[in-house]
Amino acid sequence: MVTISDRFERDGITEAGLTDALVERLSPVGLPVFSTLSDRDLVEGYAEVVKTSALAGGEFWKWTGRMKTIADIRANAQWLIEQSVQYKADIVMADEKEGGVVIGDTAGFVASIYMRGIAFIQVATSLTAQVDSSVGGKNAINMADVKNIMGTFYQPDLVIIDPDYLEISDENVAEHYFTLTARNLVLNGFEVVPAVLPAGEQTKSLEAVNYLDGVMAEQGFTRQDGVIALGGGMVHRL
Numbered sequence: 001m002v003t004i005s006d007r008f009e010r011d012g013i014t015e016a017g018l019t020d021a022l023v024e025r026l027s028p029v030g031l032p033v034f035s036t037l038s039d040r041d042l043v044e045g046y047a048e049v050v051k052t053s054a055l056a057g058g059e060f061w062k063w064t065g066r067m068k069t070i071a072d073i074r075a076n077a078q079w080l081i082e083q084s085v086q087y088k089a090d091i092v093m094a095d096e097k098e099g100g101v102v103i104g105d106t107a108g109f110v111a112s113i114y115m116r117g118i119a120f121i122q123v124a125t126s127l128t129a130q131v132d133s134s135v136g137g138k139n140a141i142n143m144a145d146v147k148n149i150m151g152t153f154y155q156p157d158l159v160i161i162d163p164d165y166l167e168i169s170d171e172n173v174a175e176h177y178f179t180l181t182a183r184n185l186v187l188n189g190f191e192v193v194p195a196v197l198p199a200g201e202q203t204k205s206l207e208a209v210n211y212l213d214g215v216m217a218e219q220g221f222t223r224q225d226g227v228i229a230l231g232g233g234m235v236h237r238l
Contacts, residue, residue: 068102068141068148076110085118101133105151108139112154121158130161 104122111120124134140151 068105070141070143072106073110073113073141076106077114080110080114086115101128104129104133105139105141105148108137108154108156109141109150109152112139112152117154119157121160122156123160123162130163134159134161 104124107120107122111118122129122134124130134156137153137155138151139154140148143149
């Protein structure tokens with residue numbers, strides 16, 4: 001399985017227009033069957049682009065659960081069984097339009113447990129997904145009224161981050177970079193990585209994502225998960 005760090009360094013997958021070239025991006029992975037988990041509130045037309053360009057000969061699954069529960073996991077796993085999805089199949093999933101990370105957590109968890117783990121590709125369309133939830137292979141679901149109590153670390157084979165699907169104002173861009181800076185200050189011993197950036201400077205944003213991925217790779221399989229929780233939590237709270 002290709003790690004997210006390797007894929008970032010090799011493909012540079014944070015760039016505009018990636019969705020239009022989705023088939024070309026997926027072909028090196030060599031997975032013949034594509035199944036999609038997508039949210040009903042995606043940017044208008046996005047799901048159709050994914051369906052028509054990447055799922056030729058495949059099936060399209062409209063995910064409907066919104067609570068990250070065992071019931072949601074069961075429903076999506078049942079659909080994979082009904083479609084006879086095999087180990088070398090691939091889940092192509094798209095995250096929510098605004099804010100949430102429900103789809104990413106659900107798809108990642110299902111991919112990690114179905115047939116002891118199948119490949120999946122994450123298309124991050126929300127700001128939160130692009131700078132936080134799609135990084136590091138973390139996922140979790142809720143149970144017994146406890147948030148994120150069950151989960152795994154399971155790396156996607158590919159993460160596609162296309163800025164074309166971010167419909168945000170300059171104010172939101174500034175807020176986004178502030179949260180990245182604050183989080184990286186804490187995670188990196190208060191060294192600035194990077195400083196607050198002007199809108200549109202996507203190269204630096206990629207550096208920030210790669211940095212967080214490095215933290216996840218280093219800490220993900222240790223008990224020092226407080227560092228991860230702090231890093232992720234700051235983005236959601238600031």
